[in-house]
Amino acid sequence: MSIAKRTTLQSFEAEPRTSCDSVLIAEDDIMSRKILQSWLENWGYRVTAAENGAIAWNILQRERPPELLILDWVMPEIDGMELCRRIRDRQHNPYQYILLVTARDEKQNVVRGLDAGADDYLTKPLDKNELRARLRVGERILTLQHDLIQAREDLRFQATHDALTGIFNRGTILELLNRELGRAARSQSATGILMLDLDHFKQVNDTYGHLTGDVVLKEVAGRISQAVRSYDLVARYGGEEFLIVVPGCNEDQIQDCAERVRSAIASAPVIVRSSEIPVTVSIGATVATRGAITATDILAAADGALYQAKNSGRNRAVLSGAGRKINHHITAVCAPESSGKLAGQMPPKDGMVNEI
């Protein structure tokens, strides 16, 4: 049914293009430009033509500039060599493959061109077949780079996400939580977390087997992801535990969120093959309302609330106030069948006040 959202950390790169079919030519001579453009288009490339170096440089500032570049050495405004140097200094990602073209073929010029950052060097008049072959060389190199980037991104995803459900793994969510708490401390804003534990999950595994248990976990992860806002962070925290970080929320909002999640999971059974498996979850919710709090403290508070939820009937959320050191109150957000109301306030009972 629903697939867990693929949220990415901010440090992930934008997805790389897979085709290197876009070429920029910078050539001031009309005839050369015309011929080059005609050849390239016949070979299936998309061509952007610039008649001098300055125009070429502007084109390169665009968001997804061509990755194959054919630059004439001698041209007005900015010449090919200078363009090479600027491109290499900028270290744009992904790599741009540069063919420097010139009428000058003395060895020292070849060396100068390559040293300035050109990947290849061609002399005019261009031989059609040679140009085509050298462009293919460039494409091979660019494809290599794309494949490497893709592989790295795949690895990065695997390292930060849970293999079964596709949501964040424990290590990552803790890092994200720390980041969020730091941010909240600086901006004096609130952070909420929900700690979830599936009810009677061991029974599910025992009755239906672990494979079915896995399907249930995936389904639950999906339902949670659908129920929260796009900027809430959802992770698999343990075997049957989930952790949700809810940035910038107050107690009312965390309760709403908790109820949405609880309801999304409990409202319909999980269907695996032809079995209908009812699933419910216990939730410990907490909001750190006052700036600075450590991850350990906020997690402990949520954990305490989760414990309360388990002990008072399951399929419910319990809220604990972690930001306050005294006068804690515990608000039980009950499943409709037990209280018929959401967010019923209960005064603190002896022995139930959190020490946190």
Add this chain to the structure above:
Amino acid sequence: MGGDEELLHEVVEIFLEEGPKQMTTLRHAIAEGNAECIEKTAHSLRGGLGYLGISEASLKARELEEMGRKHDLQHTAEVFAALETGISGVLLSMRGMDAEV
């Protein structure tokens, strides 16, 4: 050109238009002794002539380009004359060809 009829036609068109202009510019540059302009214009001409496969004239253009680059303008007039001869014949036959197409 690689056997592309249409491209050849277009390129010839360009040369028919640009060629004479460049020759005029070059003539003036030589008369004025403007080495830089000689180098630049001869460079352009050389490129076009090269693509069209007019090697004799292309070599002359290259010579002029070198002279301009080295600021050695002694023999520019002679070389230009040879270039002019080479090109005028070509331009004539191109116009003929163009008229046929």
